[in-house]
Structure formats: structure tokens, C-alpha cells
Amino acid sequence: MRDILPEISRWVKKQKPFALATVISTWGSAPRGVGSAMAIGEDLQIAGSVSGGCVEGAVIEEAIQVIKGGQARVLNFGVDDETAWNVGLSCGGTIRVLVEKALPFSERPLDVEIWKSLHQALTKNRPVVLVTQLPDERSRSKTAHWLVFPDGSLVGDMEGMTAEILDAAHRCYTIRQSQLYPVGEREIFIQVFPARDRLLIIGAGHIAIPLIKFAQELNFETIVIDPRGVFANPERFTVKPDQLICQWPQEVLNNLEINEETYAVLLTHDPKIDDEALKILLKKPVAYIGALGSVKTHKKRIARLQEMGFSLEEIEKIHGPAGLDIQAHSPAEIALSIIGQIVQVKNNKSKLSQP
Structure with missing residues (x-):
């Protein structure tokens, strides 16, 4: 539901009744996981999805009945491998979907x-x-x-x-x-x-703009920190971060909750900003620290941190240069490489924590 929250919030504000369909269980192949949701308005406008496309038609029909005053219901879709494509599955499986009138109505x-x-x-x-x-x-x-x-x-x-x-x-x-x-x-x-996992972006330069967009699409809470007012200007961002803070990192980071669901990337290339952030982040249980810059720049960064008393073991927590090696050049490509590396770390961590 979280991915369609902005849209259904607008419907609620407009007093536009709708039904909510939620995937409550799957077996076999299913293009959408448990908890995936689709909102269906009485005008047949939809937000979200519960399958690859073909199940939606049947769900919408039931949803209209629910909006008109019908009871909530559980729909069962089951297919074999030969007919799987007809209900949006790549191979045989089942989907159970709860359809009910949305809570605000x-x-x-x-x-x-x-x-x-x-x-x-x-x-x-x-x-x-x-x-x-x-x-x-x-x-x-x-x-x-x-x-x-x-x-x-x-x-x-x-x-x-x-x-x-x-x-x-x-x-x-x-x-x-x-x-x-x-x-x-x-x-x-x-x-x-x-x-939501939290992404701390230190530096509001040109790479931060596409990085925020990618991160929010992937359901990260985004907090941008930059003491430079010319960069920490909300008018620069096509997609607004959750928070934009025009302060030095050392004035902010110790007041934020930073835990195993926190990811951080440093984008300024300025040791006066990046190093102050690293001095705090390296002491926190963050899931990821990335720092922009060339291999040569990162070697200089390592030397400075060692002079500050950090061990090589602590410094090795830093992904430097930040991002996957995709030969990125443009701001969007660099942002893509960074968010790709963050997602890689996040998913590997989730895999290890599964019972």
C-alpha cells in the first residue's frame, strides 16, 4: 500500500470512494508479492496492481460491487502451467486477493x-x-x-x-x-x-538530484545535508527530498537516528564537509557508507582518516569510489551506479537475515 499512498491520499482528500485489493497469499509464480495493493475508484481509476495485468480485470469487477455496498471478499486465482499467462503468471501458481471498501470510507x-x-x-x-x-x-x-x-x-x-x-x-x-x-x-x-530505509545524502550537488529520484522510487526516506545554501535550495530538485537541511554534517548527524537501516553517501568532494560526516558515520552501525571520488582521491581520504586515528578495519567500511563499476559519466549514470550498489548491499543483508 505504501507505494500508492500519495495517490489514495488524494482520493481521500477529494472524498472519492474506492476499494482496496490486497494480495494476501501467493503460491508458485506470482509477479507481485504478498502485501501488494491496488486501489479501484468508483470511476474505474486505479492505482497500483496485484498481478501482471490479467487478474486485475476480475478484481476490478468485484471491487465495484464492494464500493456499491457489497461485503468484503477473498478472491482465489489458481492456474496450471499451460494457462498461467491468462492470469498474468509466468508459470503455474495461485494468488489470493482481499477486496474491501477502503478504511476511510x-x-x-x-x-x-x-x-x-x-x-x-x-x-x-x-x-x-x-x-x-x-x-x-x-x-x-x-x-x-x-x-x-x-x-x-x-x-x-x-x-x-x-x-x-x-x-x-x-x-x-x-x-x-x-x-x-x-x-x-x-x-x-x-x-x-x-x-523505510533511510538514505543520508551529504552534498546537494548535481548528482544528488537524480539520486533522490531513484531512492524515492525504491522507497527510501531521503535526507539531504549540505551547509552550502546555493546547493541546499529546494527549487533545484525536481523530486523533493523528505528533508533538506542546510547545515554542516556534524551539526546534524548526532541528532539523527542512525542504525542498521541507514545508508549514507558523500557527494561533495570537499574534505571539510565529507570528512566531518565520516568521523561520525564510521562510529555508527550504518548499513552502507559510500564516498564519491577517484581511486586517487580515496587514497588521500584513507590517509587523512588514519591521521585522525581510524583503523584500516574501520575505514574499509567505506565504499570508495562509491557505486557499481558501470563506466558511469553523467550525473544520472553516477546516481544509478550508487543506488545500484546500495540496493545490492541492502538485498544481500536481507538475504543473510532471513530465517
Whole structure:
């Protein structure tokens, strides 16, 4: 849902009712993963997707019925290898999709409150878990929703929340994995929204402009730091960073939360700026540090850091020169090489942490 949040937020602001379709489970080949979402307006405008294209038609038909007052429903799409292409799969598999009226347009005030809290959490990059009890056609039971925050706070009907559901939500959050979970004769879908990974960009020069665009497309929170007012000018950016800070790195970095989900790249070529940032970042548990510059420039950087007392082991955390070797020349190519290296590090880290 996070990738379509800007669009559906505009629909909510315009009071434009819509249904939300969410992939709740997959088996075999599926072009979109669990948690992928598509919003369908009553005017047939859509945002997002739940498959490679062919499943969408059937989902839209059901969504229109839901918008008109129908109950939430779970759709099952299953195919063999021969007919897989007809439903947008590269080979045989199944997709289950929950279609329900979007929370901000629910008849239940508590659902509207849950939407407001969810929207605020996602906008402010706070981690949260959305728990949805699936509809049961046999008992005609409707959906129910809860929000669970890592600190233990809840939003939703407390009478319906059980220790089993709460424990399942916390376990899914711990492994950062959305999944279906059986509770008695019912099923719940636990959708995890971890905080977005954070990209710190030290230096707001020409490479920062395409780098911000790439990073935001890949769901990074972007914070740009540059003490030079001529560069830290919001009018320069076609895609605005989440934060643009016109201060020295040493005035900012110690006041930011920097952890294993933080990535940093230094773009200024100016030791007065880059080195001050490195002195702080090398002491933090960052996932990635990249520094722009040639091999010769990086050797000089290493020498300066050694003079400051940093060991070679600490200095080796720096990817210098930053970026994958794709023979990049233009600002966009250099930005692409940098974000490619960051994604490579991020995905390798995720692979190692999987149970």
C-alpha cells in the first residue's frame, strides 16, 4: 500500500470512494508479492496492481460491487502451467486477493480512526502492523481491523483482540514479513509496514538530484545535508527530498537516528564537509557508507582518516569510489551506479537475515 499512498491520499482528500485489493497469499509464480495493493475508484481509476495485468480485470469487477455496498471478499486465482499467462503468471501458481471498501470510507467509525492512524504512521515513517480478520462467508462475519505498534500500543476494537493475534503480529514484525495466520476457524492477514530505509545524502550537488529520484522510487526516506545554501535550495530538485537541511554534517548527524537501516553517501568532494560526516558515520552501525571520488582521491581520504586515528578495519567500511563499476559519466549514470550498489548491499543483508 505504501507505494500508492500519495495517490489514495488524494482520493481521500477529494472524498472519492474506492476499494482496496490486497494480495494476501501467493503460491508458485506470482509477479507481485504478498502485501501488494491496488486501489479501484468508483470511476474505474486505479492505482497500483496485484498481478501482471490479467487478474486485475476480475478484481476490478468485484471491487465495484464492494464500493456499491457489497461485503468484503477473498478472491482465489489458481492456474496450471499451460494457462498461467491468462492470469498474468509466468508459470503455474495461485494468488489470493482481499477486496474491501477502503478504511476511510467504511461505515464503521473505528475503521476510519484506524485509517487516520495508519496514514499518519506511514507518512511519518513510523513502523506499524495492520491486522485484518478476513470475512467468513459461512458465518457471514465481516472484516475487522487493528493497528499494532512495536511499542505495544493498539488501535481497534480491544474486545476482538486476543493474545494469540497480538503475539502473531509481533512475530511477523520481528521477521518483517506479511502473512496469513489461522486463528480458530478464521484467518487473519498480518501486514507489516516497517520503517523505510533511510538514505543520508551529504552534498546537494548535481548528482544528488537524480539520486533522490531513484531512492524515492525504491522507497527510501531521503535526507539531504549540505551547509552550502546555493546547493541546499529546494527549487533545484525536481523530486523533493523528505528533508533538506542546510547545515554542516556534524551539526546534524548526532541528532539523527542512525542504525542498521541507514545508508549514507558523500557527494561533495570537499574534505571539510565529507570528512566531518565520516568521523561520525564510521562510529555508527550504518548499513552502507559510500564516498564519491577517484581511486586517487580515496587514497588521500584513507590517509587523512588514519591521521585522525581510524583503523584500516574501520575505514574499509567505506565504499570508495562509491557505486557499481558501470563506466558511469553523467550525473544520472553516477546516481544509478550508487543506488545500484546500495540496493545490492541492502538485498544481500536481507538475504543473510532471513530465517
